[in-house]
Structures are given as structure tokens and as C-alpha cells.
Amino acid sequence: MSDELPALPWERTRRRTGPARIPLTRDRIIEAAYTVLDRVGYEKLSMRQVAAELGVAVSALYAHVSSKDELLELMYLRMFRDWELPPPDPDNWREQIRQYARTGRTRLHEHRDMARIAMTGFPFSAEALPHLEQLLALFRAGGLPDHLAGAAGDMISTFINGFAFEESVWEDRQEEVDESPRDQPVSERSWAEIRETLERYFRELPPDRFPNLVELSDVMLQRTNDERFDLGIEIIIRGLASYAAEHPRPAE
Amino acid sequence: MSDELPALPWERTRRRTGPARIPLTRDRIIEAAYTVLDRVGYEKLSMRQVAAELGVAVSALYAHVSSKDELLELMYLRMFRDWELPPPDPDNWREQIRQYARTGRTRLHEHRDMARIAMTGFPFSAEALPHLEQLLALFRAGGLPDHLAGAAGDMISTFINGFAFEESVWEDRQEEVDESPRDQPVSERSWAEIRETLERYFRELPPDRFPNLVELSDVMLQRTNDERFDLGIEIIIRGLASYAAEHPRPAE
DNA sequence: AACCTGGATGAACAGTGTTCACCATACACG
């Protein structure tokens, strides 16, 4: 390893500080934190792991990020980046809400355990506000009375986050069962396994104490998570729409 | 302290073990964990704190509880204790669902950050199953098609947990602002403060980019958490009921 | 060439979950 050629003049500056040392930045730290998160999950995500990922001392991180909590918040904010909001279309508010919820869940799925981070993030940051505004616009376009529009925004977010959070918990639970390495965000196969196990569990319950659970064991779990999520959103939308029907907007 | 009377025969066995040394049990550990949780919150709840609360070495806990995760799970299960479920009344399913959700949230509020623990707890344990069964019974009584009844149970739980979780996050955020000691689960006053701060924040947003937020700033946050929660539940119930109306139960 | 300065370093501190060799106490038995 000692037979290095003398550095060419134009790369001298670069070679100086060891192997192409790119400066540490907030962005690079967040990026590294994401790859660590995807590999080890929320519970085991640590500043030291992030530092190791960057090949840097732990204390170096604190020059760019004041605490782990701040790093988590930054990761949360990153979620909103390049999230295009379509212009509100009053005739299509239901479909647009559906779409919004779906891409929201997709965003949360983009990184492992992201929902756990999102759930504790500050939901009214500058990055998140346009989304709330968008939801409000859609709800008002749909003819919801004002006091409902306000609550509805919260509600949709709570459901999206809560749903994804529980998915995340199931995934982690499943993962600590099969020690398999985690190349992708829990295969469809794993979810099928979970469902099958639960279905048998329900079916074999004592029918005298749990008649409904036994009877519905098949129909309850045959749906995929996607379908369950869509159904949940649909229920909320219908509930909201029922108010719009009661308080028809004065056609001015 | 040396002028002790000779112990009466029937209390001899009790006196033997020094200063009234009550044996360590799972229950006592769980109890202690709750008082620690209420004092320091979820993030700072540690095995050492629990041990200290009991005046005992940390390692002693591990004779009764295999890990911190198990302890958390036990705390979660304790939540269902003495939770009476009223007999399902088909004519009143909506009110009964409302009531169920309300007491669910109340239970979560009984201990600080309980929702954070509940959210990661296994929702199909022996203790929790009767509740799911109850919900299914109510939904079927309300005339919901079977495939919906299954999803609806999940949905209600997700919303209750998610809502309480976010309340818990807000409370913690508020608490680290005012250093005030925490004698009770965040006073009403604190919530009023949070609402007021947010309302002003919304009102002073640039109206060109956030017209709806500015316009709704007053109406959006004037409601208490209780009202917002009830509204959320009501929306879900209405959404569910809309399906029942579409698929009327065959009057046999 | 000397200086300054910004950013990275590594060691340290206090705290975490968990394990394990040790030991004391309370009971059963001879």
C-alpha cells in the first residue's frame, strides 16, 4: 500500500485530506440516518450508528444537529420534500382526499418505522402546513361546515399515522420472529403469514365466548392492508360527507 | 427499638423477614412501574427507576419479569382490568360505540403516556379479545355487512389509540416548556394555552398562501379535546352507518 | 512564515437494559 504514485497536480487538493473527504452537512447526516433506520429500525437507531455510517466521530454530528430529537424532527420534515399537492378540484374532493391519504401512507412506508417518527413530529411546521391547508380547501370544497373541516384535517392525519404506526409495530414483531435479514420493507409473504396465523387463532377460539370472532374469522382478515386502509379512509369520507348533506352549502 | 414484645404466635411468620418485607411480585412491579411512569413519563421510564421505587436491586426485577418489553406489555394488559362491557343492545349500537370509545380514551388517560404503550401492545391478547368481540357484536347489531364489521373494530381502536397518542405527545411537548412539576395529567389550563398559541399562529399566517387556515383559525381550535374526540368518533360511526343503510339486514 | 479559526476528534460522564456469580435468609428435615 506504500507504492502510491505522486498525486497529480489537479487532484492534489482533493487527495490532501485523505480519501476524498466530503464535508459533513445536515443533509448528509439525515441521509445516513435514513439508511441506518432502514437497516436496524427505530428502536436501535442511535447517533453512534449514524456516525459510523458516515465514518465520522459521534461528536461531529452535534456540530450540525443539536440533539437526537432534532435529527428525528429533521427526518420527519424530509418526508414532505417533493410532495406535490394537486390543485383542489371541488367536484372531486372525495377522490382527492383518497389520493392524499394513499400517498401519505406510501410516504410513511418509504422508510422503515417512519410512522413512529411521524407520530411524534410537530404537525404544524412550515413544511406540513401546505398539506393541512390543502385538506381544508378540499373539505370546504366538499361543502363541509367550517367547524368540521378543521377537525377533519386532524382526523385524517391521525388515522394515516396511526394506521401506519400499527403496521410498523406488526412488522417489527414479525421480524424478531424470523431472524431473516431485512432487504426490503417486510415482504408481502410475511404479511400473509401474519394474517394466516391470526385467522387460525380466531377460528379456534371458544365459540361460546367469542361467537362473532369465530364466525367472522375468515372474512375479517382476508383483506390486505391496502384494502383495509382504503376502507378506513372511505368510512371517514362517508362520515364527513353525511354532514355536508345535512348542511348544504347555500348556492350563491 | 430493642424493647420489642415477643411476637404473637400467629404473626411470627410475618415478623421474621425484617422490617415488614413484602415479597416482590409481578403485580407490585407493575404498580411501581405505573407510579414511575406517571412521575417521569414514557421516555424516562427505566428498570432502575422502577427498582428504586420498590427499594430493591434492578436485577431483582428480572426474576419476575423477563425484560422491559414484557413489563410494558404487562402494563398494557393491566389497562383492561375491571373494564366492564355492557350487554350489547341492538337498538343502541351507536350510543354504545360512543360510550366504548370514550371509556377507552379515559382508560388511556388514567396514566401518563399510556397511549404510547398501548400503541405497541399486542391487541389480540386474552384480555383484549372480549373487547373486540364486543365491538363486532355491536357492529353486527347495527346491521353492518360482515366484511365491514371486521375492519371497523380495528379502525375504532386505531383512532382511539392514535388520538390519545397525539394528545400524549402534545402534553410532553408542553411540559418541557414550562418546567412546572407534574402533579396531575396536564391541567386544563395548559391545553388552553396550547390552543391559544396555535390559534394566533394560524391567524398570523400569510393569507395568500394559507387562506383557509387563516379563515378557519378561530373555529378550528376553539373546541376542547373531548369535543374533537367525540366528533371523530361520530364521523366514523356515521361512515359505518352509511353502509348499513345500503345493505339493509334481511328482516327474517 | 506565522497566525487564526472552524470543524473533527476521542475521551469522559451519566445513564440505559441485561446477566451472572454470590450470598442471605426462611424453611424442611434429621
Next chain:
DNA sequence: CGTGTATGGTGAACACTGTTCATCCAGGTT
């Protein structure tokens, strides 16, 4: 009455965690 045994608590240790701080080194400026 004395001895053994076993249950269950102890304290020290390990491998971590988030965070801080004195130190130090490289880069650019004077």
C-alpha cells in the same frame, strides 16, 4: 436443636445509549 437446601435479592459487570468538552489538526488569511 442444628444443619442443609433452595428461593430470591444483591452488587458488580458488560455493552450499549445521548451528550459534552478539552484538544488538535488542516485550511485559508495576513
